[in-house]
Amino acid sequence: MSKTAFLFPGQGAQYAGMGRELTEAYPAARRVFQEADEALGFALSRLCFEGPAEELQLTVNAQPAILTTAVACLAVLREKGVPAGAAAGHSLGEYGALVAAGTLSFADAVRVVRQRGRFMQEAVPPGAGGMTAVLGLDAPAVEEICRRAGGAGVVEAVNLNCPGQVVIAGDTAALERAAALAKKAGARRLVPLAVSAPFHSSLMRPAGEKLAAVLADVPVAGLQFPVVANVTADYVRAPEEVRQLLVRQVYSPVRWEESMRRLLADGVELFVEMGPGTVLTGLLRKIDRRAACLPAGEPGGLEKVLAYHGEVG
Structure with missing residues (x-):
């Protein structure tokens, strides 16, 4: 098993301009943004690359935008032959981890997270x-x-x-x-x-119920490698668990520290943070300062990941 784990960030990592340099440098990343635009029926790529920031920050937009940028990073690493033995994602990032493991198609995942964002926003009145x-x-x-x-x-x-x-x-x-x-x-x-809105609290249960109806129609395949679930801080090994855990995740705590300790205990030597920002890299250093984590949201970071695997591969 590869000793590399892919990590996918959650909401809050978004910023106007994210993904633009990736698409300019790598055709594989550009194809992911094109697929997202087609799946959603509007130019998500333009919103990611140009903003405006206020519109990008809306939950209904931020969630598919972050997922798309993260999967664009994934596409480049896959094309270059960088392997992974496991994955995890913080909140909506779990969808990226499941795409990486081959459980969800990217087109399905990006459509689901856009609806997930809408359901979560609508579950509690603004300001409440x-x-x-x-x-x-x-x-x-x-x-x-x-x-x-x-x-x-x-x-x-x-x-x-x-x-x-x-x-x-x-x-x-x-x-x-x-x-x-x-x-x-x-x-x-x-x-x-x-x-x-109070994400991941029990107040989000109505959003989870709506999401369950959407996920019921989404094909779920077997996992190509283990994914650590937010809800359990343990591996998802069977496809029949995927829908149930994604629904529970909406109104349950994200057990991120436990999830990272599980991967560390199982011998992961390198963590690669996909997509925008370095939030997960920072958290991992507070969990275990010896852990190696490389952010890959920009071409420079991706090149460091490729160099690392070129040296040890």
């Missing part, structure tokens, strides 16, 4: 909920704070990202109460996230 990153407290402490703040509404620990970084989500009043308790408990910093 949100998300906040709590820095400097461990997960058990944050979970206890959420329990104490629960009298004001729903608030839950939803992204268990790395030591000292837990994202909470829920009703606005409960979120504010939890943030105040976290500050009192010694949190180093509280960072409200630029999202308009």
Whole structure:
């Protein structure tokens, strides 16, 4: 088995201009953007390359845009013969991991995540909920704070990202109460996230139910290599698990730190972060500073991945 794992980022990694240099440098990347435009029926590529940023940040656009940029990176590495033994994706990034493993076609995945984004946005009225990153407290402490703040509404620990970084989500009043308790408990910093809904909280269950109906019609093939699921922090090995886990993922915590520790324990030596940004590279360094992770969202990063495999291959 290859000791390389591909990682796919979630919402928040988007920026205007992403993917443009990839498509200029690699025909394989350009073909992925063309496929996305055809699958969605509008010029997603133009939105990625040119913005405007306000439109790109909308959940319904950001999710397919990030997935497309990540799969464009994947297409280049595949064409160059870079192997992977496993994959994982943060939130919507799990769709990219499943595309990499051959479980979902890219055209199906990009259509599903656009609808997923719409369902998640519609599940809670604008301004009624949100998300906040709590820095400097461990997960058990944050979970206890959420329990104490629960009298004001729903608030839950939803992204268990790395030591000292837990994202909470829920009703606005409960979120504010939890943030105040976290500050009192010694949190180093509280960072409200630029999202308009409490993703991965139980408030997203209606979105999960709508997504289940969409996924029921999507073909799911066998996995060419294991994918670590957000919900379980364990490998998905059978195609019949895929739909169920993707539905649960919408309203369940993302167990990212556990997922990375699973891959590290199983001998992964190199992590390659697909798509825009370096968020997952940063998280991995906080989980294990010895772990090797190369971001591949731009041609320069891709060339470093190719050089690494050229040296060890």
